[in-house]
Amino acid sequence: MIEFRNLPDDHPDLAHSPLLRAAQLTLQHAHDHGAIGLTKTKAFKRVFVHWAVEHFAWPGKSAEEIFRYSKVINEYEFPPLEVLHYLLITLRLGRHFKGEFRLTKRGAELSQAPTRLFTEIIPFFVLRIDHTSYARFDDRPFGKWDVWMNVINVEADHGITERALFAAFYGEEHDWDNAGWREMAAFSSCVLRPLEWAGLLAQTAEERGGKHIHHVFKTPLWRSALRLDTDNVLQPVSVQ
Structure with missing residues (x-):
């Protein structure tokens, strides 16, 4: 059995989750700016990818390292953002509308509720998505x-x-x-x-x-x- 406990929104241990932090930042950015621009292929535009690289503070992927060889980064070149984008759309926290990523009503609510956002995103991400989809190889480990x-x-x-x-x-x-x-x-x-x-x-x-x-x-x-x-x-x- 795997059970995720409900934690208070101000619980300090929530700060250990890079994915939760990235989700909060993305939802807040969409809220503050009304939307996030999309490319024709419905990926986040490079200007937001650049912003995400600088603000996510992703472990092992500093902005300096990511921009070392190219100052222009696409969404697929920053896998955490690509995975997060998929999660937000799949869980209906955001939607694509007229070339933009916009928050749903539920997404706006959860952007201000860290624990609810954590329990919405993290169990789904860990337990239910296909992690080979963004891995280097297609091999799957045996087990559950x-x-x-x-x-x-x-x-x-x-x-x-x-x-x-x-x-x-x-x-x-x-x-x-x-x-x-x-x-x-x-x-x-x-x-x-x-x-x-x-x-x-x-x-x-x-x-x-x-x-x-x-x-x-x-x-x-x-x-x-x-x-x-x-x-x-x-x-x-x-x-x-």
């Missing part, structure tokens, strides 16, 4: 969210390497430098990345023996927003 999240709840409770977490599901023989790299990439793209974008997991990286080692941690938002079957087996964090 109920198992993934309940195991991650335990294995990553005090932090774990990405490889060790993958091994908890699929065995020790896979690694980035052997034939198992595609399976690891699929797991990273379709399980870990959505949870990071949602703000439920975070990763750090270090170089060890010439390899980049990624560590996976549950964020405070994971602990405050989720109720899972394996919560009762978690060990409390010791305080020295």
